[in-house]
Amino acid sequence: MNPTTRRDVLKGGLAMAGLGMLGLPDFVLPALAQGETLVPFTDLPATVNTVPAADRRIIDIRNIDGAFTPRDQFFTTQHYGHPDVDPAAFRLKVTGLVSKPLSLSLDELKKMRSRELVFGFECSGNRRPLQGLSSNGRWTGVPLKTVLDMAGVRDDAREVVFFGADHGEEDVEFRGQNYKVDQQFGRSLPRDKALSNELVLAYAMNGEPLTKHQGFPLRLLIPGYYGVSNVKWLNGIHVQDEQFLGKWQARWYRTLRGETIDGQMHWKENAIAEMRLKSFIARVTKAGSDHRVFGVVLNDGTPIRSVEVKVDEGPWQAATLDAATMKEKYGWKFFTYTWRGATPGEHTLVSRVTDATGAVQPTAEDLANKKTFLEDNSQHPRKVMIA
Numbered sequence: 001m002n003p004t005t006r007r008d009v010l011k012g013g014l015a016m017a018g019l020g021m022l023g024l025p026d027f028v029l030p031a032l033a034q035g036e037t038l039v040p041f042t043d044l045p046a047t048v049n050t051v052p053a054a055d056r057r058i059i060d061i062r063n064i065d066g067a068f069t070p071r072d073q074f075f076t077t078q079h080y081g082h083p084d085v086d087p088a089a090f091r092l093k094v095t096g097l098v099s100k101p102l103s104l105s106l107d108e109l110k111k112m113r114s115r116e117l118v119f120g121f122e123c124s125g126n127r128r129p130l131q132g133l134s135s136n137g138r139w140t141g142v143p144l145k146t147v148l149d150m151a152g153v154r155d156d157a158r159e160v161v162f163f164g165a166d167h168g169e170e171d172v173e174f175r176g177q178n179y180k181v182d183q184q185f186g187r188s189l190p191r192d193k194a195l196s197n198e199l200v201l202a203y204a205m206n207g208e209p210l211t212k213h214q215g216f217p218l219r220l221l222i223p224g225y226y227g228v229s230n231v232k233w234l235n236g237i238h239v240q241d242e243q244f245l246g247k248w249q250a251r252w253y254r255t256l257r258g259e260t261i262d263g264q265m266h267w268k269e270n271a272i273a274e275m276r277l278k279s280f281i282a283r284v285t286k287a288g289s290d291h292r293v294f295g296v297v298l299n300d301g302t303p304i305r306s307v308e309v310k311v312d313e314g315p316w317q318a319a320t321l322d323a324a325t326m327k328e329k330y331g332w333k334f335f336t337y338t339w340r341g342a343t344p345g346e347h348t349l350v351s352r353v354t355d356a357t358g359a360v361q362p363t364a365e366d367l368a369n370k371k372t373f374l375e376d377n378s379q380h381p382r383k384v385m386i387a
């Protein structure tokens with residue numbers, strides 16, 4: 001598809017939404033094959049505002065046109081805005097229960113043996129109707145284990161806490177008292193997880209330095225975990241023997257779920273960690289007399305067994321897993337399904353993914369006892385209009 005045609009399609013979409021061209025980013029539309037056209041979702045506006053604020057960005061899932069999200073389109077969010085970090089003065093400090101505290105410059109980190117990590121993640125708040133808070137990148141950085149081993153984690157250490165340069169005043173409530181304290185954004189991991197092999201302190205994505213949005217100059221990446229775990233503007237690693245109960249670890253990022261155990265309802269609050277098994281349909285296109293359904297899978301890295309698609313009240317049908325994206329353990333994955341014989345009118349399409357352990361993506365009804373909106377990995381029925 002040539003650029004002129006893409007722009008025409010974009011204009012068409014904007015005209016339908018009653019918006020002008022001014023002030024909107026020049027996003028390219030998906031690489032549609034010759035003669036392939038987008039089928040409108042009737043439960044999503046023709047265009048979505050992908051830049052709701054200067055430091056926030058979502059993706060329009062209909063526009064995904066490759067395995068890796070370009071750095072200027074990668075979804076982005078944070079709680080305290082963007083801190084200013086001077087890369088020359090930057091130091092990563094490793095403190096606490098270590099035999100040798102460290103203070104590492106960016107150059108020192110970049111001289112260490114690096115590794116690449118393909119990792120796609122979603123914000124734990126990503127959900128219908130937009131599903132726009134996910135992206136996929138090829139990251140470069142230093143294994144966290146290299147730095148922790150260099151510092152020497154002591155035997156009495158139980159947790160590793162990661163701090164960003166960003167901070168804000170928070171109310172810490174205790175029995176009717178509010179204590180206002182200035183806190184850095186902080187997240188923690190149990191010792192064994194922090195010392196496992198796949199975690200990376202990243203300074204580049206898709207072959208270029210991180211942008212400010214992505215946490216320049218350094219961020220933590222925990223493959224398979226939700227977005228919140230990937231601490232941006234990372235400047236402190238503190239090793240301790242206590243549990244870390246900071247706001248963004250223990251209080252804000254929680255899911256409340258009811259679970260029946262031995263006939264009795266138990267209400268559990270869990271901290272956000274591993275991504276839950278999810279698929280969603282990102283776009284439907286018309287190609288000749290057939291329709292093509294394209295979608296995305298995200299999870300904790302457990303191999304994927306299958307994705308199925310259901311049209312209206314029909315049977316579940318096998319979708320085709322995209323071989324290239326399936327190869328990357330922690331990348332997002334794509335699927336396609338060819339929908340034959342679509343009749344004019346509105347139709348409901350839904351996908352569900354099953355992993356190698358046999359776990360199946362839940363329906364919204366299955367999650368009826370999940371009371372907070374985080375970790376919504378439910379099957380997402382999507383409506384389209386066939387002309």
Ligand SMILES: Nc1nc2c(c(=O)[nH]1)N[C@H]1C(S)=C(S)[C@@H](COP(=O)(O)O)O[C@H]1N2
Pocket residue numbers: 074075076077078079080122123124163164165166185213214215226227228229230231232233234
């Ligand atoms: N230092 C810091 N890191 C942070 C956050 C934050 O507020 N401060 N937000 C987290 C959340 S909630 C998400 S979803 C991801 C988003 O990462 P991205 O902007 O690269 O997409 O960053 C995480 N890392």
Ligand SMILES: [Mo]
Pocket residue numbers: 077122123124125227228
């Ligand atoms: Mo998030």
